[in-house]
Amino acid sequence: MTDIEKPTNFIQQVISADLDAGRVDSVVTRFPPEPNGYLHIGHAKSICLNFGLAQQFGGVCNLRFDDTNPEKEDDEYVQAIIEDVRWLGFDWAGEPKFASDYFGQLYSWAQHLIHEGKAYICELNAEQMREYRGTLTEVGKNSPYRERPVEESLELLEQMKVGAVDEGTMTLRAKIDMQSPNINMRDPVMYRIKKMAHHRTGDTWNIYPSYDFAHGQEDAIEGVTHSVCTLEFAANRPLYEWFTNNLPLPSTPHQYEFGRLNLNYTVTSKRKLKQLVDENHVDGWDDPRMPTISGLRRRGVTSAAVREFCDSLAVAKTDGIVDLAQFEHFIRDDLNETARRAMCVLNPLKITLSNYVKGKEELLSAAGHPNRDDLPARQLPFGREIYIDHSDFSEDTSLSRKKFKRLVIGDYVRLRGAYVIRADQVIRDSHDQIVEIIGSYVPDTVGENPPEGIRPRGVIHWVSATNSVDCDLYLYENLFTEAAPDAGEGSFIDHLNPQSLKIVKNCKAELGLGDAVVGQQYQFEREGYYCLDGKHSSAEKLVFNRTINLR
């Protein structure tokens, strides 16, 4: 890929040291999403990191669903996440794993802690628990149930489990330290009652383990050596270690935190993305304006571009905001290399070449890519009537050649892959609008320089007026007008860009685009990168999404 050596990040350094010192034999990582929403670009960074680490060190990476809270979880998300991780190009060891597969084991570990006098059933309600917890500056105080006999807690936990206890009236808590300066250590909840069906375990359970009581143990069960998560979990690490140190686990995983990805002009929080979907500000989770993996895919962004972008990001403990331009750079970089070239006129203006034989049509051949001969050449029908874009014509003959490299009355321009032509006359309708240009072509200029004295101003794209396909183009802009949509007063919704979608109808595309397929990227020369939209396209109507414009 790159001949410049990429510096190693702090996690790679830790792993190397662990390997060298013999603390671990082989590396095991995991990507642990909760199936309560769709994956987004921020997750992509974590996916590339975790799977990448495993690849680099010859280890494995698990895909594990952290489904400890049935409230917002659903199998729909499980399936979507599996599809997205695959699309990104990664594969996991064995079947996907689920926290819910370990509910039984977790339960007996909870009993173990009670036996050891390190956990107890607490009957404080949510509000009381908050009061007892203390604040950032004041220590908490012990729950009156803290010294409850072991047997009683054991029995109560069983009652909670079978559904004999009302929600919100009891919890299982770890007995740690209500005086701890780290609030997470003030007797955190291990189990809470939720009489709710789980998308995988059905109504087997009436209690569900909390993130803190589950995560490290899940890691230990799977033999995860390096449990990589984002910065906001740093304060949970002492708790993670408390559980791994106080339980008879099959292995001892360690947690490391890195800074999550933030992109300007973008929101990446499942809650906010869900709101955009639920309130119909976008066309679903896979709306091409969404920063979701499925949205990027539908937009035409390649998985290679996402991977390259993620690999370009530093894995560090700083929480910066990456410029969207950096992502766009990698999108263009990949697309420039891989996208097939084609021509499409967005705002058609007809040109009749008066010296071209009426009824004649020839087939010109154009390269599929300027510097790749492995992509098939295109056949472009050429005739007396063609379309160019309105913006590529001007009547203003005073425009300098340097400033306007397009068609001007009385001057020449090169039609890309075809002839050099000249504009001779403008035809207007009754409203004084330009409707057609009468021009002429210079014979023998296909692939050849024009005769002495004829200097085309530039090269413009075109399409046959009689032999082309119609299509609609969906042009996307940033979803938000503010670089930091969630900053400041008000809701991020207030900063939605009303111009984020512009639909251009009845564009004229070169004939071959009639065979465009979903998943194939194109560069409409001089316009941008486009791909067929799987949702809006049909046999009668071609719809292309603009992935991104050219620079």
Place this chain on the structure above:
RNA sequence: UGGGGCGUCGCCAAGUGGUUAAGGCACCGGGUUUUGAUCCCGGCAUCGGAGGUUCGAAUCCUCCCGCCCCAGCCA
């Protein structure tokens, strides 16, 4: 405010006492070009602040300033 974490070019970031302080993005010049694209050349920081240690500090020490995270029976 208690605890945890972080401050190097407009943005991301390498740097682990001796470097002319990498690189990418963005931006600005110039060249090539049948895409005003790509490509190619060139330009673009003294390291949050103040002291100190040292022959020598972005790197070590002290104090100060700023930003982020934690007070869900969310993850």
